[in-house]
Amino acid sequence: MRTRISVLCAILLVQTPARESIAPAQPVFAYPCDDYALGLRRGTKFGTLIQSKGTPFSGTWHLADDLALAAGTPVRAIAAGVVRYSDFSPTWTDAKGFVHWNLGNVIVIEHELKPELESLAAVCSFYVHMAADRRVEVGELVERGQLIGRIGADRSEENGRYPAHLHLGIHRGAYVQITPAFERSLVRAAASKQGLRLGDVVLRGELELRRSGDSDVLISSKSGPEKALLSLLVGSTAPKDPPADIMNWCEGYGPKETLADWLEPSKFLARHAARAAK
Numbered sequence: 001m002r003t004r005i006s007v008l009c010a011i012l013l014v015q016t017p018a019r020e021s022i023a024p025a026q027p028v029f030a031y032p033c034d035d036y037a038l039g040l041r042r043g044t045k046f047g048t049l050i051q052s053k054g055t056p057f058s059g060t061w062h063l064a065d066d067l068a069l070a071a072g073t074p075v076r077a078i079a080a081g082v083v084r085y086s087d088f089s090p091t092w093t094d095a096k097g098f099v100h101w102n103l104g105n106v107i108v109i110e111h112e113l114k115p116e117l118e119s120l121a122a123v124c125s126f127y128v129h130m131a132a133d134r135r136v137e138v139g140e141l142v143e144r145g146q147l148i149g150r151i152g153a154d155r156s157e158e159n160g161r162y163p164a165h166l167h168l169g170i171h172r173g174a175y176v177q178i179t180p181a182f183e184r185s186l187v188r189a190a191a192s193k194q195g196l197r198l199g200d201v202v203l204r205g206e207l208e209l210r211r212s213g214d215s216d217v218l219i220s221s222k223s224g225p226e227k228a229l230l231s232l233l234v235g236s237t238a239p240k241d242p243p244a245d246i247m248n249w250c251e252g253y254g255p256k257e258t259l260a261d262w263l264e265p266s267k268f269l270a271r272h273a274a275r276a277a278k
């Protein structure tokens with residue numbers, strides 16, 4: 001009897017870890033639209049340098065994949081997560097004269113990754129140039145594949161006056177974070193001859209950046225009393241002409257160094273999405 005039990009134990013000991021390692025990992029992501037591969041072939045790819053003249057984005061880099069699909073195409077959440085932004089982003093000029101460009105209707109979803117995926121604890125998906133009938137609100141929990149809205153009408157006010165397409169970005173990390181590219185740009189400005197000018201304040205030398213509240217960053221000079229508060233909220237300005245007080249999180253284009261803050265959506269989805277793109 002004792003022999004039989006010990007044999008059984010030995011079998012269990014051998015089998016248990018093997019069974020766990022066979023279990024397939026659940027796919028975490030899904031494609032946002034039917035005909036994804038077709039839309040991708042027709043659209044502007046991640047990392048493209050924009051060279052067309054007459055646009056405020058000339059000379060900057062595309063931080064997303066554009067899916068050129070018909071207006072009205074359903075758009076679905078690429079993973080489970082929480083909605084962080086769901087709003088219309090019109091063109092307007094702020095008090096300092098900076099133009100904020102119309103992105104149409106925009107949705108941002110934050111996806112926590114447990115366990116981490118490619119060393120990332122979270123990513124945020126950006127859906128830009130959507131139709132006005134967005135199906136989700138800020139704070140709402142969504143499932144992978146849940147309908148969140150539709151691609152906006154061609155060259156309409158609701159989509160920001162662009163040809164009909166979905167601008168799909170996947171940002172590394174959690175929502176409202178101090179991104180490395182953002183921090184470097186401030187540090188570089190503070191080290192320059194002119195210093196970092198934020199409103200009436202000029203900061204010079206070494207900086208300290210600290211999150212302050214839900215969406216602000218307190219920036220202080222290590223060598224003096226100067227301090228300034230910057231917002232991390234979604235923005236939509238031309239990257240070469242940004243207002244000083246927002247991080248331009250949701251800009252569709254950025255300086256080359258900003259590319260590292262984003263993932264290449266088509267490649268990331270090819271590695272982790274539930275089904276092959278059509």
Ligand SMILES: [Zn+2]
Nearest residue numbers: 064066167252
């Ligand atoms: Zn785009």
